[in-house]
Amino acid sequence: MKTKAKTPNKINIVTLGCSKNLVDSEVLLTQLKGNNIAATHEASNNDANIIVINTCGFIERAKQESIDTILRYADAKTAGSIKKLYVTGCLSHRYKEELAQEIPEVDAWFGTMELPALLKRFKATYKHELLGERLTTTAKHYAYLKISEGCDRPCSFCAIPLMRGKHASKPMEQILLEAKNLVKNGVKEIMLIAQDLTYYGIDIYRKRKLAELLDELAQVEGLAWIRLHYAYPASFPLEILPVMQKHGNICNYLDIPLQTGSDAMLKAMRRGITRPKTEQLIQNIRESVPGIALRTTLIAGHPNETEADHEETLKFVEKMRFDRLGVFSYSHEENTHAFTMPDNVPEDIKQARVSEIMSLQEDISLDINQAKVGKVFKVLFDRKEGGFWVGRTEYDSPEVDNEVLVSAESYVRLGDFAQVKIHEAQAFDLYGTLV
Numbered sequence: 314m315k316t317k318a319k320t321p322n323k324i325n326i327v328t329l330g331c332s333k334n335l336v337d338s339e340v341l342l343t344q345l346k347g348n349n350i351a352a353t354h355e356a357s358n359n360d361a362n363i364i365v366i367n368t369c370g371f372i373e374r375a376k377q378e379s380i381d382t383i384l385r386y387a388d389a390k391t392a393g394s395i396k397k398l399y400v401t402g403c404l405s406h407r408y409k410e411e412l413a414q415e416i417p418e419v420d421a422w423f424g425t426m427e428l429p430a431l432l433k434r435f436k437a438t439y440k441h442e443l444l445g446e447r448l449t450t451t452a453k454h455y456a457y458l459k460i461s462e463g464c465d466r467p468c469s470f471c472a473i474p475l476m477r478g479k480h481a482s483k484p485m486e487q488i489l490l491e492a493k494n495l496v497k498n499g500v501k502e503i504m505l506i507a508q509d510l511t512y513y514g515i516d517i518y519r520k521r522k523l524a525e526l527l528d529e530l531a532q533v534e535g536l537a538w539i540r541l542h543y544a545y546p547a548s549f550p551l552e553i554l555p556v557m558q559k560h561g562n563i564c565n566y567l568d569i570p571l572q573t574g575s576d577a578m579l580k581a582m583r584r585g586i587t588r589p590k591t592e593q594l595i596q597n598i599r600e601s602v603p604g605i606a607l608r609t610t611l612i613a614g615h616p617n618e619t620e621a622d623h624e625e626t627l628k629f630v631e632k633m634r635f636d637r638l639g640v641f642s643y644s645h646e647e648n649t650h651a652f653t654m655p656d657n658v659p660e661d662i663k664q665a666r667v668s669e670i671m672s673l674q675e676d677i678s679l680d681i682n683q684a685k686v687g688k689v690f691k692v693l694f695d696r697k698e699g700g701f702w703v704g705r706t707e708y709d710s711p712e713v714d715n716e717v718l719v720s721a722e723s724y725v726r727l728g729d730f731a732q733v734k735i736h737e738a739q740a741f742d743l744y745g746t747l748v
Contacts, residue, residue, distance in 0.1 A: 322396070324352040324435070325361030327386075328450075329379050330369025332457045332506050332542070334402055335450065338367045341401075341428065343448045348437035354450040362396040364389075365431070370404035370476055372644035379404045387418035399423065401431055403476040425477055445490035452695055454728035455502040455538075455711060456495050460488055460526065464508035466545060468572075469583045469651040470615060470643060473508055480509065482517050485526055492533050501728065502538035502693060503530070504710060509545040511553075524552040531560035537730070538693070540710055542568040547585035549594055554601035564707040565602055570610040574629020575622035578615055583650060588629065595633055606708035608637035611670060614663030615643045616654035623666050630673055636681060637714050638674040640667045675740045682715070682738035689748055692717045692733045694725050704733070706743075717743045 324345060328338040338354060345352040353361060364386050368379035379402075389395050397420050405412065406424035413422055423431045429439045449456045463478040464471070492503060507513065514522025530539055539562055541553075546569055557563045573579055576588045586594075599605060611626060630638065642663040645656040694704035695711060701718040702725045709715045717733055725731050725747065733745035 321351065322363055322435075323361040324350065324363045324365060325356045326352065326354045326365045326367060327382065328355065328367045329382060330367075330371065330375055330403065332504065333459055333508070334367050334369060336447075336457050336459045336506070337402070337425070337428075339447050339450055341365065341367070341431070342450070343443050343446060344428070344432055344439060345435065345437060346448065347440045347443045347446075348432070348435070350435055350437055359394075363399070363435075364395055364397070365399045365401060368400060368402035368404035370402070370407045370472065372641065372646070374644070376404055383412075383416055383419065387416055390418050399431065399434065401425075401427070406476045407472065444487060445494045447491060447495070449495070449498075449500070451711070452728065453499045454693065455504065455695075456500045457504045457506050458488065458491060458495070459483070459506050460510065460513055461507040465512065466509060466585075467583045467650070469581060469654075470572075470612060470646065470649060472646040472649055475648055477508065480512050480516055482512075482514050482522075484517065485514075485522065485529065488526065489529055489533070492530055492536065496533055496535040499728070501536070501730075502540065503536060504540045504542055505530075506542045508543060510541055510543055511545045511548070511550050521550045521552075523550055524556045527553060527556045527560070527563060531556070531562055537562055538564050538707060540564045540566050540707075542710065544569045546571055546591055546594055551597060551601070554598060557602050557605075565605040566608070566708055566710070567598065567602075567605060568608040568710070569598075572610065572612050573615070573618075573622070574611075574626035574633075575618070576625070578618055578622050578626075581617060581651075581654075582612075582615060588625075592629075592633070606636040607633075608710070608714065609635050609639075611638065611640045613640055613642050613666035613670060614658035614660075616645075616651055616656055616658070618643075618658055623669075627670065627673060630670060630677070634677050634681070635674070636678075636708060638670075638677075639713065640670045642667050678715075679738070679740040682740065682743060685735045685743060686738050687735065689732050689734045690717070690745075691730055692719075692745075693730050694719075694727050696727060697721060702727075704731075715741050715743060717745055719745055719747060723747045 326338050369375040390398050401423040405422045409422045461482045463480045464474050465480040690706045692704040694702050696703050700721050704717045732748040734748050735743050735745040737744035
């Protein structure tokens, strides 16, 4: 009698949230394939029968997106479209017990530090020899490189320590090995990421070692761009600035989330810095690395933020003239320090403040961009979209910053650099022609 052939398992990993989550998904993908298990990331052909969702739990909007995604795949499991559904990441770590009761269709829930347990579900073992061999899911020419996990900072609004634990630096030799392997596989640009880059090394080397790490990474042959994300402003390690100035392949770019321009709010947020010290730090950075692009993030509507606090932030933004800026509306997160305060800024006021800050930043960005018209920039091309090749200068990170558009009538190769002369500037985009 003939029996029906058993369909082999295939796993698809779905990633939500930040670049740090993306790296975790890439590590999972690498480990699965290293165990000879068929696995994909964000596959569009729907041929996987096992789904792993890597969730985000940072703010309310991100949590809702994660829950909606889980429910969508839970429905798919009920309908028989998939066989197994697993959930990992920040939301799962933080609300595992509650979610397990609410969504019983999920076969198992895993926290942020439970990769070996997740692998065990697939009869796979964690292979330490794959530490430096991460598969990437981004464009082939750039990758994110996580240098530490967790955070020791006491920020009032942030739930990251609840989900990611205390700060834990990755050994320098492991980071360098991973960087070299990424370059060997075609990566030209590496974005260094962590919850707090500036704290790197203090736990395992007993001193901050970001400057030394940068100096070593800059000497990796073939690594064209190194970009720094998420630098904490309090006790900023100024010793990294001469290293940035010294090496041409360290981008003149720094992502330094400042959260507010109000002294009262800085204190309420437990940021460990004042507005005058923040302004002095920005001045020091700009003097030490001339032409550096600064990206920051702000929060609107933290508990007890007054209209006067908001006006202070607007004046701060106007004075500092950041090259790039993003704004979140405050999200009231359980078990954070701010959760002990009343969430007393109405949602419509939060959104109005977000809009007002971004409107101001749009004017600043347009002014900064218009000053680039007629100038030539080195551009790394990421993709083709519509009638344009789309790329970035060293002053822009993928997906969050400005882009340079060149007519597709010209010819460029994706993942290559080219010199581009800017002929038109908008608030968040530049248009140019190949030189």
